[in-house]
Amino acid sequence: MKMTGAQILIECLKREGVEVMFGYPGGQVLPLFDKIYDTDIKFILVRHEQGAAHAADGYARATGKPGVCIATSGPGATNLVTGIANAFMDSIPMVAITGQVKSYLIGNDAFQEADVTGITRPITKHNFLVKDVKDLARTMREAFYIASTGRPGPVLIDVPSDVQMAETEYIWPERVEIRSYNPTYFGHPGQIKKAAKMIQASKKPVVYAGGGIISSSAHLVLREFAERIQAPVTWTLMGIGGFPATNKLSLGMLGMHGTGYANHAITASDLIIAVGARFDDRVTGRLDAFAPKAKVIHIDIDPSSISKNIRVDIPIVGDARNILGELLEQMKKTPDTSSWLLEIDALKKKYPMRYNKDGNKIKPQYVIEQIDEVTGGNAIITTEVGQNQMWAAQWYKYNQPRTFISSGGLGTMGFGFPAAMGAKIGYPDKIVFDIAGDGSIQMNIQELATCICNKINVKIAILNNGYLGMVRQWQELFYKKRYSHTCLTGPDFVKLAESFGAAGIRVTKKEDVRQAIEKAIAIDNTVLIDFHIEPEENVFPMVPAGEAINTMIEGLA
Amino acid sequence: MKHTISVLVENKFGVLARVAGLFSARGYNIASLAVSETLDASISYMTIVVDAKDETVLEQIKKQLNKLIDVITVTDFTKKTHVERELALVKINYVAKDKAKIASVLKKYVAKIVHSKANTAIIEAVGEEEQIKALLESLGKFGIKELIRTGKIAITIGG
Numbered sequence A: 001m002k003m004t005g006a007q008i009l010i011e012c013l014k015r016e017g018v019e020v021m022f023g024y025p026g027g028q029v030l031p032l033f034d035k036i037y038d039t040d041i042k043f044i045l046v047r048h049e050q051g052a053a054h055a056a057d058g059y060a061r062a063t064g065k066p067g068v069c070i071a072t073s074g075p076g077a078t079n080l081v082t083g084i085a086n087a088f089m090d091s092i093p094m095v096a097i098t099g100q101v102k103s104y105l106i107g108n109d110a111f112q113e114a115d116v117t118g119i120t121r122p123i124t125k126h127n128f129l130v131k132d133v134k135d136l137a138r139t140m141r142e143a144f145y146i147a148s149t150g151r152p153g154p155v156l157i158d159v160p161s162d163v164q165m166a167e168t169e170y171i172w173p174e175r176v177e178i179r180s181y182n183p184t185y186f187g188h189p190g191q192i193k194k195a196a197k198m199i200q201a202s203k204k205p206v207v208y209a210g211g212g213i214i215s216s217s218a219h220l221v222l223r224e225f226a227e228r229i230q231a232p233v234t235w236t237l238m239g240i241g242g243f244p245a246t247n248k249l250s251l252g253m254l255g256m257h258g259t260g261y262a263n264h265a266i267t268a269s270d271l272i273i274a275v276g277a278r279f280d281d282r283v284t285g286r287l288d289a290f291a292p293k294a295k296v297i298h299i300d301i302d303p304s305s306i307s308k309n310i311r312v313d314i315p316i317v318g319d320a321r322n323i324l325g326e327l328l329e330q331m332k333k334t335p336d337t338s339s340w341l342l343e344i345d346a347l348k349k350k351y352p353m354r355y356n357k358d359g360n361k362i363k364p365q366y367v368i369e370q371i372d373e374v375t376g377g378n379a380i381i382t383t384e385v386g387q388n389q390m391w392a393a394q395w396y397k398y399n400q401p402r403t404f405i406s407s408g409g410l411g412t413m414g415f416g417f418p419a420a421m422g423a424k425i426g427y428p429d430k431i432v433f434d435i436a437g438d439g440s441i442q443m444n445i446q447e448l449a450t451c452i453c454n455k456i457n458v459k460i461a462i463l464n465n466g467y468l469g470m471v472r473q474w475q476e477l478f479y480k481k482r483y484s485h486t487c488l489t490g491p492d493f494v495k496l497a498e499s500f501g502a503a504g505i506r507v508t509k510k511e512d513v514r515q516a517i518e519k520a521i522a523i524d525n526t527v528l529i530d531f532h533i534e535p536e537e538n539v540f541p542m543v544p545a546g547e548a549i550n551t552m553i554e555g556l557a
Numbered sequence B: 001m002k003h004t005i006s007v008l009v010e011n012k013f014g015v016l017a018r019v020a021g022l023f024s025a026r027g028y029n030i031a032s033l034a035v036s037e038t039l040d041a042s043i044s045y046m047t048i049v050v051d052a053k054d055e056t057v058l059e060q061i062k063k064q065l066n067k068l069i070d071v072i073t074v075t076d077f078t079k080k081t082h083v084e085r086e087l088a089l090v091k092i093n094y095v096a097k098d099k100a101k102i103a104s105v106l107k108k109y110v111a112k113i114v115h116s117k118a119n120t121a122i123i124e125a126v127g128e129e130e131q132i133k134a135l136l137e138s139l140g141k142f143g144i145k146e147l148i149r150t151g152k153i154a155i156t157i158g159g
């Protein structure tokens, strides 16, 4: 059947099973928006394109399905850039569609022209400029395929407006094959045998789990694996939810703001089994002091992650879920870790997670604990960036994958709120909380309007310390308390929320915390809670940047 | 250490920018780069000489190249028997008293005068990097006015 480029785009989105797209119109996507007008795929009009990219990202993180965002050429597309980079750093499947000036004008500095494929080349898994409508269907097919297979990531398709208007025969390519792109899914059997032997011979194994557990849905087999070999499990920020926090083998998060016991366990371990993690500097601290006594087995779908930062004894390239399954089959004998687990128990007693509960100021950790209790650990939590993010990671007990959604690699302030919108659309029946900072929330606060218009009832909990708290913490600890431009004033968040049509609740007393959370959940609307917390509370424990991970600042003496 | 690697890529819009961008974004050094079409018009061939401080960096470069969607294969010539060549065009002083001496230097190499006018000659030389280097040293004393080199191309033996 003959169709225009714009119609083909919509048909392809339908064929890919897309149920929602986030976007913003403009001159060079007018033909596409004219077709969006007729489609039954849900379209969410955001208030800033960055919000569209983060919402698509949040939707993808919550559901596992690729998120879709749409923007016009020039400024529309450049406004997506932060969101695309964010998805790229955390390997999130996303398809971004941008309008481009007419193909015969490209390169002429036409109105609202920007070299968007050029700008996004280093922050996408792949990108396309479609100059011929005949290539459009195949390109869409390849974009979704590339975004969601192998190590997932964002793919951008730039479509000039004349291509959206041009007609051609619409043929959906049933099969997609890219000769230069063949991800490895199954581990090398020889390597798996070797790894199984190494595990059997170990006395102090630690499983170090990353975001790959979540993206490959390896959480169940990870649990089976850890329980079979009786190894404690620690995780990265991206790996949160990949292993139940309440399991007795859990060590919590490791690294800069990880638990003392996780970091000390890594230091004492004789075997690190890294699964879908990449030995990021926020995790390892000083490299030569990271796991000094351990051999390393590294399982990852991306060969370039292996031996990038750390020497690996047994690399296994492939899908985490497959490989853990294959490893389980090889584990006829399991190591005896009983004395190691006793040592871990002692570490847990020696370096407990704690905070100072004195005084009548609201402690941010307490707020998170209360949200955990009230939601029974069953909410989806998104975060902004800074102290709020670390407290949300440390003090809520995540037992399910895809329930903690946070900007890991890029650390993008302003991510959490639009991401919460995306997650809520993916799971309308779940309670979705954005744990926010007073700084970060102001970076995409305009999306309150999107929530109200579309009845996306997310809850925002601002841990309002009146500071760009995480930066202030570094200034306190490493720059002699010289608080250069980290003090924030205003706005009145309650009034702000109300002006958008959302509900606002201010909490200044500890005893009102729980009730405010309960009330926010009960209100059938988007709700912003402004918790006035202890202004100079710090995130502890903390490994100073570039130090060994067992040299932690404890906070509480 | 310098390593010669070849990269087979899809002959698509922007592919050179992807490869070049990868090197600049990750801080790898390209010593030379030669790009051409192959017998199959849909595939281009890049010969890249990279300067990698150690084996780990070289491994990363190869893996990162392989990760680009448009890259079909990456071949490292370091451990493969292969033939490599580069071509140089050298503009030198060409005065009567030196002509015989220059001719005898050129005889030792795959090199010839392809153009001469007044007191200037253009020499075309083909060879391995070392040979080109030696030739340039010998020609130095006559006075080199201009020098252009293609960068290396390489092909494996057999197959």
Ligand SMILES: Cc1ncc(C[n+]2csc(CCOP(=O)(O)OP(=O)(O)O)c2C)c(N)n1
Pocket: A384, A385, A386, A387, A388, A389, A411, A412, A413, A414, A436, A437, A438, A439, A440, A441, A463, A465, A467, A468, A469, A470, A471
């Ligand atoms: C877009 C962006 N700009 C700057 C930063 C640097 N930065 C990291 S944390 C932080 C402070 C965040 O303040 P707030 O949102 O109030 O969170 P808090 O740390 O106080 O909980 C800043 C400025 C960043 N991560 N992202």
Ligand SMILES: [Mg+2]
Pocket: A437, A438, A439, A463, A464, A465, A466, A467, A468, A469
């Ligand atoms: Mg703050």
